[in-house]
Structures are given as structure tokens and as C-alpha cells.
Amino acid sequence: MNKLLAIAAVLFLGLGVAQTIPEITRQVQANLDRSPWEATISGRIQLPDGSSQEAEFRLQVIPGREQLARVEFKRPAALEGNFMVVSDREVWNYLFLTNQLIIQPRARARVEGLGINLADLGDFHQLSERVALRLAGEQNSPAGAVWRITGTPRDATLGFASMELLVLKSDPRPLSITLRDSSNNVVSELRMGDFRRANLTPQMLRRRPADAEILRRN
Amino acid sequence: MFRVERVKHRYQRSLRLVMVILGLQLSAFGLGQSLSFGLYGRLSPDHLTPTLEATLPLGTFDLHTRFQQGAMGVGLGSTMGFAALGQVSYGVLASLGFAGWGLQGSASGTFGPLAASIEALYSNTLRSNLWVGDQAEGGLRLGLAGRYRLAPRQTLGLQLGFSRDLLGTPRGSGELTYALRQSQTYTFGLGVDDSRLYGLLGWRGEIDAAGTMLTTTLRAGQLNRLEAALTAPLDPEQFNNLKLHLTLAYPWAASLGVEAHGFRADAAYDGGFSLWLRYRLTPGGNE
Numbered sequence: 001m002n003k004l005l006a007i008a009a010v011l012f013l014g015l016g017v018a019q020t021i022p023e024i025t026r027q028v029q030a031n032l033d034r035s036p037w038e039a040t041i042s043g044r045i046q047l048p049d050g051s052s053q054e055a056e057f058r059l060q061v062i063p064g065r066e067q068l069a070r071v072e073f074k075r076p077a078a079l080e081g082n083f084m085v086v087s088d089r090e091v092w093n094y095l096f097l098t099n100q101l102i103i104q105p106r107a108r109a110r111v112e113g114l115g116i117n118l119a120d121l122g123d124f125h126q127l128s129e130r131v132a133l134r135l136a137g138e139q140n141s142p143a144g145a146v147w148r149i150t151g152t153p154r155d156a157t158l159g160f161a162s163m164e165l166l167v168l169k170s171d172p173r174p175l176s177i178t179l180r181d182s183s184n185n186v187v188s189e190l191r192m193g194d195f196r197r198a199n200l201t202p203q204m205l206r207r208r209p210a211d212a213e214i215l216r217r218n
Numbered sequence: 219m220f221r222v223e224r225v226k227h228r229y230q231r232s233l234r235l236v237m238v239i240l241g242l243q244l245s246a247f248g249l250g251q252s253l254s255f256g257l258y259g260r261l262s263p264d265h266l267t268p269t270l271e272a273t274l275p276l277g278t279f280d281l282h283t284r285f286q287q288g289a290m291g292v293g294l295g296s297t298m299g300f301a302a303l304g305q306v307s308y309g310v311l312a313s314l315g316f317a318g319w320g321l322q323g324s325a326s327g328t329f330g331p332l333a334a335s336i337e338a339l340y341s342n343t344l345r346s347n348l349w350v351g352d353q354a355e356g357g358l359r360l361g362l363a364g365r366y367r368l369a370p371r372q373t374l375g376l377q378l379g380f381s382r383d384l385l386g387t388p389r390g391s392g393e394l395t396y397a398l399r400q401s402q403t404y405t406f407g408l409g410v411d412d413s414r415l416y417g418l419l420g421w422r423g424e425i426d427a428a429g430t431m432l433t434t435t436l437r438a439g440q441l442n443r444l445e446a447a448l449t450a451p452l453d454p455e456q457f458n459n460l461k462l463h464l465t466l467a468y469p470w471a472a473s474l475g476v477e478a479h480g481f482r483a484d485a486a487y488d489g490g491f492s493l494w495l496r497y498r499l500t501p502g503g504n505e
Binding site for chain 2: 073078080081082084093104206215
């Protein structure tokens with residue numbers, strides 16, 4: 001009986017701890033870092049001219065010491081075939097229209113050009129470093145119970161005033177992300193679906209047309 | 219004669235000074251982006267010259283310098299990226315040599331479904347006198363090119379050109395293309411070059427599982443030219459490719475280029491034979 005009480009106490013304490021942002025961040029990161037995965041991200045994004053567009057991307061991530069992420073654009077139609085590859089050292093941007101690959105050092109690259117840093121969805125720890133997160137509660141979603149997390153950027157140049165994240169509790173990973181401006185208007189709203197573990201290799205994520213023109217930006 | 223010798227001497231001294239500064243810059247940075255050594259030879263007219271090209275990062279710019287016997291060029295270029303949405307590149311280059319001088323500027327950009335580029339060149343001598351890699355034409359040349367994505371896999375292209383050679387003779391050109399991109403790309407087009415009409419057919423695609431790309435473009439009619447480029451990945455991580463370029467034209471002209479591991483050989487025939495051998499050093503890998 002005492003043993004059962006002790007286990008119940010530990011579980012209760014464990015649940016209590018899981019309610020904190022650092023613990024949720026740790027759980028999400030541990031889950032995303034477990035093995036390579038891919039997912040489809042769809043919703044609306046804001047373009048630099050202020051207009052909003054329906055968008056769909058394929059996100060592929062190889063976690064680990066040398067994390068690698070590839071974002072392939074499916075929509076809008078004007079960007080289909082474009083992709084980004086983000087590593088610790090470099091950011092690649094491939095432009096389908098001109099068959100060019102622009103390579104920039106990661107430290108100087110602004111990957112937030114689309115109003116959201118897509119690579120952050122695969123690096124939850126980095127997201128929590130750039131945005132001050134707060135647990136706003138729990139709710140139910142079609143995928144199951146979720147944590148609702150709100151955040152404000154630590155860096156004013158990130159291009160949004162507030163963020164709302166839904167994180168799946170049973171398989172800790174982001175389900176959706178909503179960015180709002182200072183007038184509380186939605187600037188970007190993205191959902192992560194078709195999440196699956198995949199046997200990805202760095203060669204697969206770095207694949208590109210052999211004849212692409214390479215442009216290096218200092 | 220004495221004055222010419224003195225000017226020549228002063229020029230050579232300036233050239234040597236620039237070379238020394240360049241050398242210091244290279245050793246100071248220790249990471250000059252690239253340095254190419256070359257040797258160019260040509261029969262009729264008989265001509266042999268070493269060539270040197272260097273590209274150095276200078277803040278957000280790249281400094282380009284090039285030297286050959288009797289001429290040098292200095293230029294600046296830069297690229298701005300907008301993540302997956304597009305990019306803008308621009309550059310200027312000034313050349314000076316015993317034969318004359320030249321200036322050129324170019325800008326290109328891609329944003330969403332639209333890509334455009336513009337270039338303007340002027341020289342008071344044949345540009346091949348200022349740099350062996352340039353065409354044997356002088357005077358003014360203006361070029362405008364645009365591409366528009368009609369649909370995700372369909373692209374419309376337009377190229378317009380105007381030139382006025384050293385004798386003041388004007389020349390115009392225009393080319394309209396339609397490209398259908400699936401796993402392979404098919405291009406169809408029509409063009410006019412100095413009142414010569416031609417049709418255009420193009421094909422681009424991967425020809426093996428390793429990702430070897432072949433691009434061919436045939437222009438036929440009153441102007442006839444076949445261009446083919448083959449790029450085979452040797453070491454994808456290091457951007458090492460084997461590149462082959464072939465151009466055949468009628469009236470007879472031809473060029474053949476081979477490039478791998480920083481080595482490049484270009485042979486050409488345009489009434490006279492030429493051969494240009496180059497080796498490029500690129501700290502951090504070739505591309």
C-alpha cells in the first residue's frame with residue numbers, strides 16, 4: 001500500500017513537474033531528438049510585403065550534434081520547388097526559377113524571411129531561447145490533449161508580438177503555431193501534420209540539382 | 219617612343235604594386251575566397267599570357283581582381299538573400315589595359331515568380347583585349363533578361379539585347395522561350411539576332427541515379443548553334459563536380475570546356491585556335 005502511495009506521489013509530482021515550461025521543452029526536445037522525422041506544415045504565412053498567403057512545406061529533420069533541417073516548399077505555387085537546408089554552419093536557399101543555390105553562414109543568415117523561422121519547429125530548445133514561453137493551460141484537440149503555450153519574443157526583430165503554441169501531450173511535439181502582431185492580428189498560422197519517423201540521411205536532405213549555380217553570401 | 223616606354227613602365231610598376239597589395243591582402247586574410255592561376259594561348263593572332271583571378275570577401279561585398287599580360291580589372295559584387303523568396307545580386311567591374319579600357323555593371327534578382335537581370339558594358343577596345351575570357355567585341359552592349367513563372371511548372375523567358383560596336387554599327391537581338399518543367403525540362407522558343415531568325419529547342423534532365431545533369435540547347439535557322447553542358451557530381455559534400463561544356467556553331471565556331479577539382483581547360487575555335495588552362499584554389503572547397 002505504501003509502495004502504491006509512493007508511486008502515486010511520484011507520478012503526481014512528475015505530472016506537476018511536467019506542467020512547467022522547462023520540463024515541457026525538455027520533453028519535446030527529447031522526443032524530436034529521438035530519431036530523424038518529417039512532417040507537413042500547412043497554413044498561412046505573411047510575406048515581407050505584408051500580404052498573407054496559403055502555404056505548405058515539407059519539413060525534414062535529422063536531430064543530433066550536427067542537426068540538419070530541410071524545408072521544401074509545396075505552396076504558394078510561386079515558390080514550389082524552392083527549398084532551404086539549415087545546418088549549424090550554413091543556410092542554403094535553393095531557387096527553382098533560376099536554379100541557384102545561395103549559401104550563407106548560419107550566424108549571418110536571416111531564416112525568418114517568411115515571418116517565421118521554420119527551422120525552430122524542429123529545434124524547440126532554440127525556440128524557447130528566442131521566445132519567452134508561458135504555459136497558458138491545457139485543452140483538447142482532435143489529436144488528443146494538448147498544452148497551450150503562449151510566448152513573447154525576446155528579440156524585437158523577430159517580426160511578431162506574440163506566439164501561441166499547441167503541444168501534443170501524448171507524443172510531445174508542436175501541433176500548431178500562431179503568430180500575432182502588436183494589434184493581435186494573426187500574421188502566421190501553421191499546423192504540423194503527417195508527423196512520422198523516417199530513415200533520413202544528410203545526403204537526402206542536402207540533395208540538389210548538380211548543375212545549380214552556387215552563390216556564396218558573406 | 220620614349221614616352222610610350224615610360225607610360226608602359228609606370229603601368230607595370232602600378233600593376234606590380236597592386237599585385238603586392240593583393241598578396242598582402244591574401245596573406246592577411248588567409249582565406250581569400252578563391253584564387254585562379256591560368257595560362258592562355260592563342261594561334262592567329264599569336265598570343266600567350268598568364269592569367270590571375272582573385273576573389274576576396276570585403277564585408278558584405280566580394281572584391282574581384284584579374285590580371286593578364288597588358289591588362290587588369292577590378293570589380294565589386296554582392297548578393298542579398300531573402301530566404302526562399304529570392305535574392306538580388308549586383309556587381310561592377312572596371313578594366314584597364316594598353317589596348318584601352320572597359321566598364322561593366324550587372325544586376326540580377328529573383329523574387330517569388332519573377333526573375334530579371336540587366337547588364338551594361340562599354341569598352342573602347344575589343345573586350346577580349348582586356349580579358350582573354352571575354353568576347354571579341356567592343357563598344358556598347360546592353361542586355362535585359364526576364365523569366366516569369368506562369369504556373370508552378372511553366373516558365374516564360376524573354377531576352378533582349380542591343381549593341382553598338384566600335385564602328386558605330388547597331389545590332390539588336392531578342393529571344394522568347396517557354397519552358398515546361400517536369401522531371402525533365404523542355405524549352406521551346408523563337409529568336410532574332412541581327413535580323414537572323416531562328417527557332418530554339420532545349421532539354422534538361424538527370425541522366426543517371428547519381429544525379430548527372432545534361433542540358434542541351436539547339437538554335438537553328440538563319441543562326442545555328444548547339445550548346446551542351448554535362449555536370450556529374452564527384453563529391454557532393456565539397457561541391458566538386460565534373461563539368462563538360464560544348465558549343466558548336468555554323469558558320470564554324472566551337473568550344474569545349476572541362477572542369478573538375480579546381481582544374482579547368484577551355485579550348486576554342488573561332489577562326490583561330492585557343493587554349494586556356496586554369497587552376498582554382500578555394501579555401502573550404504571548390505564549387
